[in-house]
Amino acid sequence: MxxxxxxxxxxxxxxxxxxxxxxxxxxxxxxxxxxxxxxxxxxxxxxxxxxxxxxxxxxxxxxxxxxxxxxxxxxxxxxxxxxxxxxxxxxxxxxxxxxxxxxxxxxxxxxxxxxxxxxxxxxxxxxxxxxxxxxxxxxxxxxxxxxxxxxxxxxxxxxxxxxxxxxxxxxxxxxxxxxxxxxxxxxxHSAQNIAFHEVGRQAIMADPDWHGGDYQSHDARPYRGLAVARMAAHITYLSEQALTRKFGRELQDRDEVSWGFDADFQVESYLRHQGITFVDRFDANSYLYITRAMDYFDLSKxxxxxxxxxxxxxxxxxxxxxxxxxxxxxxxxxxxxxxxxxxxxxxxxxxxxxxxxxxxxxxxxxxxxxxxxxxxxxxxxxxxxxxxxxxxxx
Amino acid sequence: MxxxxxxxxxxxxxxxxxxxxxxxxxxxxxxxxxxxxxxxxxxxxxxxxxxxxxxxxxxxxxxxxxxxxxxxxxxxxxxxxxxxxxxxxxxxxxxxxxxxxxxxxxxxxxxxxxxxxxxxxxxxxxxxxxxxxxxxxxxxxxxxxxxxxxxxxxxxxxxxxxxxxxxxxxxxxxxxxxxxxxxxxxxxHSAQNIAFHEVGRQAIMADPDWHGGDYQSHDARPYRGLAVARMAAHITYLSEQALTRKFGRELQDRDEVSWGFDADFQVESYLRHQGITFVDRFDANSYLYITRAMDYFDLSKxxxxxxxxxxxxxxxxxxxxxxxxxxxxxxxxxxxxxxxxxxxxxxxxxxxxxxxxxxxxxxxxxxxxxxxxxxxxxxxxxxxxxxxxxxxxx
CATH class of the missing domain: 3.40.50.1820 (Alpha/Beta hydrolase fold, catalytic domain)
Known part of the structure; x- marks a missing residue:
C-alpha cells in the first residue's frame, strides 16, 4: 500500500x-x-x-x-x-x-x-x-x-x-x-444494507490506526481498514453480470496463476485499486457517520x-x-x-x-x-x- | 472483542x-x-x-x-x-x-x-x-x-x-x-465470488497481527481481520429475504437507536457474533488458502x-x-x-x-x-x- x-x-x-x-x-x-x-x-x-x-x-x-x-x-x-x-x-x-x-x-x-x-x-x-x-x-x-x-x-x-x-x-x-x-x-435501509455497512465499519474500527476514532491526534489514519470497507462496499455497487462482463476470470498481467496471494485475477487488482485510491480522498470517521445516517434512514418511522x-x-x-x-x-x-x-x-x-x-x-x-x-x-x-x-x- | x-x-x-x-x-x-x-x-x-x-x-x-x-x-x-x-x-x-x-x-x-x-x-x-x-x-x-x-x-x-x-x-x-x-x-468461481474472497483476504492481511502470515512466531493471531472476513462472507451465505425475515430493522435490547456506533440493530449484533466466534475455531492462514483454492477452481480449464x-x-x-x-x-x-x-x-x-x-x-x-x-x-x-x-x- x-x-x-x-x-x-x-x-x-x-x-x-x-x-x-x-x-x-x-x-x-x-x-x-x-x-x-x-x-x-x-x-x-x-x-x-x-x-x-x-x-x-x-x-x-x-x-x-x-x-x-x-x-x-x-x-x-x-x-x-x-x-x-x-x-x-x-x-x-x-x-x-x-x-x-x-x-x-x-x-x-x-x-x-x-x-x-x-x-x-x-x-x-x-x-x-x-x-x-x-x-x-x-x-x-x-x-x-x-x-x-x-x-x-x-x-x-x-x-x-x-x-x-x-x-x-x-x-x-x-x-x-x-x-x-x-x-x-x-x-x-434493509437488514442486508445495514449488514454490509457494519462490515465496513468493523473493518475501519479493527484497524489499530483508527485509535478509537482519534487518529488525527495520533498523526495516523486507518487506511487499511478504510480500504477494506471500500472494497466490500464496491462489490455491492456492481452487478454480478457486470463483474463477469468486465473481468470474468481473466488474469492480471500473467498467463498462469501465481500460486500465491498476489492479485492474480483482474477483479482482485481492480478491487485493490478501488480500496487504495479511496483512502486518499475520504475520511474514515466520515465513512462511519455517513453509513450510520443511511442505516438509520427509515422514512416511514x-x-x-x-x-x-x-x-x-x-x-x-x-x-x-x-x-x-x-x-x-x-x-x-x-x-x-x-x-x-x-x-x-x-x-x-x-x-x-x-x-x-x-x-x-x-x-x-x-x-x-x-x-x-x-x-x-x-x-x-x-x-x-x-x-x-x-x-x-x- | x-x-x-x-x-x-x-x-x-x-x-x-x-x-x-x-x-x-x-x-x-x-x-x-x-x-x-x-x-x-x-x-x-x-x-x-x-x-x-x-x-x-x-x-x-x-x-x-x-x-x-x-x-x-x-x-x-x-x-x-x-x-x-x-x-x-x-x-x-x-x-x-x-x-x-x-x-x-x-x-x-x-x-x-x-x-x-x-x-x-x-x-x-x-x-x-x-x-x-x-x-x-x-x-x-x-x-x-x-x-x-x-x-x-x-x-x-x-x-x-x-x-x-x-x-x-x-x-x-x-x-x-x-x-x-x-x-x-x-x-x-465467478468474478463476484472471487471479489468477496479477496475482501476477506485483504481484511486478514491488513491486520498487523497477521505478520505477513508468520503470526505464530509472534505469538499473535489476526483475530480482528479474520472476524471482518467472516462477517463479509456470512452476508453472502444468507439471502436478503432471510436477513429481512430474521432481523429486519429490529433493534438489539433497546427501544431507540444509540446515536453512535454500538450494535444498534440485531443484524449488526448477529454479524459481530459470527465474526467473534469464528476466530476461536479457525486459522487465518487456512482461510487464505482455502478461499484461494476456491478462486482457482475452474473445472473446465x-x-x-x-x-x-x-x-x-x-x-x-x-x-x-x-x-x-x-x-x-x-x-x-x-x-x-x-x-x-x-x-x-x-x-x-x-x-x-x-x-x-x-x-x-x-x-x-x-x-x-x-x-x-x-x-x-x-x-x-x-x-x-x-x-x-x-x-x-x-
Missing part, C-alpha cells in the same frame, strides 16, 4: 469552491438532539440562476461522492461523478437550470464533519461529532438554499443516498420544490409507520427510477416508494431501466435513463411555465 | 477423532508442482462399513466446516453442521451407509495446513505452505479411501465448496463412485474449456441441487453443470429447491431438499443392488 499524506485530514476546508458558514446565530437542531453551531457547508454551482430564481435544481450526492458534480475533482483530478448528467445540453441542462450541490453534513470535502475542529475543544471532533441523519443533511441543504435567496427549487435530484435525501426533501419541504427524482434508492403519510397532499411531481440489475437498492424498493406516492395521491412516474450495470448504473452511460430524466424535467418545466422564464421555449 | 488463547493455533492435531499419516513413502504431487510429504488427514466416520465395502459415502465439507458432520464440535461444542442430513434414519442414513468425512487439505481441524509444522524447517508452514486446489483436496481424500480399503464409493456428497469437491471426484475418479451429489455449487469433457462417458449417476434464493452459487451455475452432464450423456437429475434461506439452506431444515437426497440415494441403492447387501431391502 502506498504512503499517504497524513496531513490530508483536517484540510478539507482548504479545498476550492464555495463555503458558507451557518449556525452562529441560529444553530441547526439535529435529530439526535444536539444543536450544531458554527458549521460550514461547501458547495458548487453550475449554470445561472434566472431572474425569478425559479430554475434551481439541488443535486444530492451519494455516500462517497461530493459537490464536484461536473468538474474535475480537486483531490483526484478525476472528472465529475455526474458529468454525463449535468452540463450544457445534458439531461440536467446547465444552459437552462442552475444546479447546486453541497457536500453533505458529516462529509469530508469541505462541509463540517468529524475530521474538522470542534470549536468548543479546539480539537478534531472525531467520535464526539454528533450522529447525523439524512434529514439533518437535508436541513443543512435547505439553509444553503435560503442563503442563496431561493424560495422554491425547480427540482431535487439524487441517486442512492442522494435519493434518500430527495425523499426527505419531499417529506420535509414539499412547498419548496416542484419536482423530485429519487433514483436507485429505498425508503429505508416519523409518519406512524405509513410511508404514504410522508407525502400526504403533496403537489410535488415525482419521477422514481430504478435499475433492473441493482441488488443494493432493488426495484422492489422503488416500487414501495411508488406505492406510497400513489396512496398519497401524488403525481408520480416510475421507470425501471433495463441495465446490467448494477447500482452504479445511475452514474454511468445509460442513454435510456438520461432520456427519462431529460424528458421528465422538460415536462415539469412546461407545466410550471419555466421555459418562458428561461426565454428558450421547449 | 474477547481475549483468545493464542496457543490454539498449532494444536489442531490434538483434536479427537481419527488421524492418518500419508506421504512418507509416496508423496502427494500437488497441482502447484510441489510434492507434499509427511502430512496428516483427520477424519470422522459414522455408521458401519458393510462386508463388501459397497456402502461408503464420502461427505465433502465446505469452506469453514469440518469432519465433525454429525456430532458436537470438539472446539465449540455446537452440534454437527449436517446433523439434519447425516444420522440414523436421516437422508444419509447411517443405519444403511458408512459415512466418511475428512478435514480438507489446507484446513485447520486436524488435517495438515499452514498452521502445522513444516517438517523440513521445524517451524509452522505459514505462507510457505504450498497453495492447494480443490483437486488436491480430493486426491488426499482418495488416499484416505484407499487407506480404508474401499475400492468404490457408493456416493460422494457435498454442498458449496463440498460440491466443488464432488465435481472433482466425478472428474478424477469416476470409476471409484456410483453417485455424485453436488449441491449449491458451481463449476467455477483442464478439459479444453469444455465442461462436458470432464464427465465424458461417465457412469456416475448425478443429482444436482440448487436453492432458489442462493445468490452466491445461484441456480444458473447448477444449470451449467447439468447442461455439461447432459452433453456428456450422463445420468443426471436436477432439482431447484424453493427456499428463502439463501446459500446456507443446504445445512438448514429444508424438508424438500432432504426428501430429494433420501430418494435419490434410495434409487441408486436399488440400481446397484445395495439394499440386498444391507439386508434391509427398500
Amino acid at each position: 502506498p504512503t499517504h499524506d497524513t496531513n490530508a485530514a483536517g484540510k478539507s476546508q482548504d479545498l476550492p469552491g464555495h463555503h458558507v458558514h451557518f449556525g452562529r446565530e441560529a444553530p441547526l437542531r439535529l435529530d439526535c438532539g444536539v444543536d450544531l453551531v458554527d458549521f460550514t457547508v461547501a458547495y458548487q454551482t453550475y449554470g445561472t440562476l434566472n431572474a425569478d430564481k425559479s430554475n434551481a435544481i439541488v443535486v444530492c450526492h451519494a455516500l462517497t461522492s461530493d459537490q464536484f458534480v461536473a468538474e474535475p475533482h480537486p483531490l483526484t483530478s478525476k472528472p465529475g461523478w455526474w458529468r454525463l448528467m449535468v452540463g450544457p445540453g445534458l439531461p440536467i441542462d446547465t444552459d437552462r437550470y442552475f444546479v447546486i450541490c453541497s457536500n453533505i453534513l458529516g462529509g469530508c470535502i469541505g462541509t463540517t464533519g468529524p475530521q474538522d475542529v470542534n470549536p468548543v475543544t479546539g480539537k478534531p471532533w472525531g467520535l464526539d461529532f454528533p450522529v447525523i441523519t439524512i434529514a439533518d443533511m437535508v436541513r443543512a441543504q435547505a439553509m444553503l438554499v435560503d442563503h442563496l435567496g431561493i424560495d422554491k427549487l425547480f427540482a431535487v435530484i439524487g441517486g442512492s443516498m442522494g435519493g434518500m435525501q430527495v425523499l426527505e426533501w419531499a417529506a420535509l419541504f414539499p412547498e419548496r420544490m416542484c419536482a423530485a427524482l429519487p433514483i436507485a434508492t429505498a425508503p429505508r 416519523r409518519y406512524g409507520g405509513v410511508l404514504a403519510n410522508a407525502f400526504k397532499g403533496t403537489s410535488v411531481r415525482f419521477c422514481v427510477v430504478s435499475f433492473s440489475s441493482d441488488w443494493l437498492y432493488p426495484t422492489r424498493e422503488s416500487r414501495a416508494i411508488v406505492h406510497a406516492l400513489n396512496a398519497a395521491g401524488a403525481n408520480v412516474s416510475f421507470v425501471e431501466i433495463s441495465s446490467d450495470k448494477g447500482h452504479d448504473a445511475f452514474m454511468l452511460d445509460e442513454p435510456d435513463f438520461h432520456r427519462v430524466v431529460a424528458g421528465f424535467l422538460r415536462g415539469c418545466a412546461e407545466y410550471h411555465g419555466l421555459n418562458r422564464n428561461l426565454g428558450n421555449g421547449a | 474477547p481475549t483468545h488463547d493464542t496457543n490454539a493455533a498449532g494444536k489442531s492435531q490434538d483434536l479427537p477423532g481419527h488421524h492418518v499419516h500419508f506421504g512418507r513413502e509416496a508423496p502427494l504431487r500437488l497441482d502447484c508442482g510441489v510434492d507434499l510429504v509427511d502430512f496428516t488427514v483427520a477424519y470422522q466416520t459414522y455408521g458401519t462399513l458393510n462386508a463388501d465395502k459397497s456402502n461408503a459415502i464420502v461427505v465433502c465439507h465446505a469452506l469453514t466446516s469440518d469432519q465433525f458432520v454429525a456430532e458436537p464440535h470438539p472446539l465449540t461444542s455446537k452440534p454437527g453442521w449436517w446433523r439434519l442430513m447425516v444420522g440414523p434414519g436421516l437422508p444419509i442414513d447411517t443405519d444403511r451407509y458408512f459415512v466418511i468425512c475428512s478435514n480438507i487439505l489446507g484446513g485447520c481441524i486436524g488435517t495438515t495446513g499452514p498452521q502445522d509444522v513444516n517438517p523440513v524447517t521445524g517451524k509452522p508452514w505459514g505462507l510457505d505452505f504450498p497453495v492447494i486446489t480443490i483437486a488436491d483436496m480430493v486426491r488426499a481424500q482418495a488416499m484416505l479411501v484407499d487407506h480404508l480399503g474401499i475400492d468404490k464409493l457408493f456416493a460422494v456428497i457435498g454442498g458449496s465448496m463440498g460440491g466443488m469437491q464432488v465435481l472433482e471426484w466425478a472428474a478424477l475418479f469416476p470409476e471409484r463412485m456410483c453417485a455424485a451429489l453436488p449441491i449449491a455449487t458451481a463449476p467455477r 483442464r478439459y479444453g474449456g469444455v465442461l462436458a469433457n470432464a464427465f465424458k462417458g461417465t457412469s456416475v449417476r448425478f443429482c444436482v441441487v440448487s436453492f432458489s434464493s442462493d445468490w452466491l452459487y445461484p441456480t444458473r451455475e447448477s444449470r451449467a453443470i447439468v447442461h455439461a452432464l447432459n452433453a456428456a450423456g450422463a445420468n443426471v437429475s436436477f432439482v431447484e429447491i424453493s427456499s428463502d434461506k439463501g446459500h446456507d439452506a443446504f445445512m438448514l431444515d429444508e424438508p424438500d431438499f432432504h426428501r430429494v437426497v433420501a430418494g435419490f440415494l434410495r434409487g441408486c441403492a436399488e440400481y446397484h443392488g445395495l439394499n440386498r447387501n444391507l439386508g434391509n431391502g427398500a
Whole structure:
C-alpha cells in the first residue's frame, strides 16, 4: 500500500469552491438532539440562476461522492461523478437550470464533519461529532438554499443516498420544490444494507490506526481498514453480470496463476485499486457517520409507520427510477416508494431501466435513463411555465 | 472483542477423532508442482462399513466446516453442521451407509495446513505452505479411501465448496463412485465470488497481527481481520429475504437507536457474533488458502474449456441441487453443470429447491431438499443392488 499524506485530514476546508458558514446565530437542531453551531457547508454551482430564481435544481450526492458534480475533482483530478448528467445540453441542462450541490453534513470535502475542529475543544471532533441523519443533511441543504435567496427549487435530484435525501426533501419541504427524482434508492435501509455497512465499519474500527476514532491526534489514519470497507462496499455497487462482463476470470498481467496471494485475477487488482485510491480522498470517521445516517434512514418511522403519510397532499411531481440489475437498492424498493406516492395521491412516474450495470448504473452511460430524466424535467418545466422564464421555449 | 488463547493455533492435531499419516513413502504431487510429504488427514466416520465395502459415502465439507458432520464440535461444542442430513434414519442414513468425512487439505481441524509444522524447517508452514486446489483436496481424500480399503464409493456428497469437491471426484475418479451429489455449487468461481474472497483476504492481511502470515512466531493471531472476513462472507451465505425475515430493522435490547456506533440493530449484533466466534475455531492462514483454492477452481480449464469433457462417458449417476434464493452459487451455475452432464450423456437429475434461506439452506431444515437426497440415494441403492447387501431391502 502506498504512503499517504497524513496531513490530508483536517484540510478539507482548504479545498476550492464555495463555503458558507451557518449556525452562529441560529444553530441547526439535529435529530439526535444536539444543536450544531458554527458549521460550514461547501458547495458548487453550475449554470445561472434566472431572474425569478425559479430554475434551481439541488443535486444530492451519494455516500462517497461530493459537490464536484461536473468538474474535475480537486483531490483526484478525476472528472465529475455526474458529468454525463449535468452540463450544457445534458439531461440536467446547465444552459437552462442552475444546479447546486453541497457536500453533505458529516462529509469530508469541505462541509463540517468529524475530521474538522470542534470549536468548543479546539480539537478534531472525531467520535464526539454528533450522529447525523439524512434529514439533518437535508436541513443543512435547505439553509444553503435560503442563503442563496431561493424560495422554491425547480427540482431535487439524487441517486442512492442522494435519493434518500430527495425523499426527505419531499417529506420535509414539499412547498419548496416542484419536482423530485429519487433514483436507485429505498425508503429505508434493509437488514442486508445495514449488514454490509457494519462490515465496513468493523473493518475501519479493527484497524489499530483508527485509535478509537482519534487518529488525527495520533498523526495516523486507518487506511487499511478504510480500504477494506471500500472494497466490500464496491462489490455491492456492481452487478454480478457486470463483474463477469468486465473481468470474468481473466488474469492480471500473467498467463498462469501465481500460486500465491498476489492479485492474480483482474477483479482482485481492480478491487485493490478501488480500496487504495479511496483512502486518499475520504475520511474514515466520515465513512462511519455517513453509513450510520443511511442505516438509520427509515422514512416511514416519523409518519406512524405509513410511508404514504410522508407525502400526504403533496403537489410535488415525482419521477422514481430504478435499475433492473441493482441488488443494493432493488426495484422492489422503488416500487414501495411508488406505492406510497400513489396512496398519497401524488403525481408520480416510475421507470425501471433495463441495465446490467448494477447500482452504479445511475452514474454511468445509460442513454435510456438520461432520456427519462431529460424528458421528465422538460415536462415539469412546461407545466410550471419555466421555459418562458428561461426565454428558450421547449 | 474477547481475549483468545493464542496457543490454539498449532494444536489442531490434538483434536479427537481419527488421524492418518500419508506421504512418507509416496508423496502427494500437488497441482502447484510441489510434492507434499509427511502430512496428516483427520477424519470422522459414522455408521458401519458393510462386508463388501459397497456402502461408503464420502461427505465433502465446505469452506469453514469440518469432519465433525454429525456430532458436537470438539472446539465449540455446537452440534454437527449436517446433523439434519447425516444420522440414523436421516437422508444419509447411517443405519444403511458408512459415512466418511475428512478435514480438507489446507484446513485447520486436524488435517495438515499452514498452521502445522513444516517438517523440513521445524517451524509452522505459514505462507510457505504450498497453495492447494480443490483437486488436491480430493486426491488426499482418495488416499484416505484407499487407506480404508474401499475400492468404490457408493456416493460422494457435498454442498458449496463440498460440491466443488464432488465435481472433482466425478472428474478424477469416476470409476471409484456410483453417485455424485453436488449441491449449491458451481463449476467455477465467478468474478463476484472471487471479489468477496479477496475482501476477506485483504481484511486478514491488513491486520498487523497477521505478520505477513508468520503470526505464530509472534505469538499473535489476526483475530480482528479474520472476524471482518467472516462477517463479509456470512452476508453472502444468507439471502436478503432471510436477513429481512430474521432481523429486519429490529433493534438489539433497546427501544431507540444509540446515536453512535454500538450494535444498534440485531443484524449488526448477529454479524459481530459470527465474526467473534469464528476466530476461536479457525486459522487465518487456512482461510487464505482455502478461499484461494476456491478462486482457482475452474473445472473446465483442464478439459479444453469444455465442461462436458470432464464427465465424458461417465457412469456416475448425478443429482444436482440448487436453492432458489442462493445468490452466491445461484441456480444458473447448477444449470451449467447439468447442461455439461447432459452433453456428456450422463445420468443426471436436477432439482431447484424453493427456499428463502439463501446459500446456507443446504445445512438448514429444508424438508424438500432432504426428501430429494433420501430418494435419490434410495434409487441408486436399488440400481446397484445395495439394499440386498444391507439386508434391509427398500
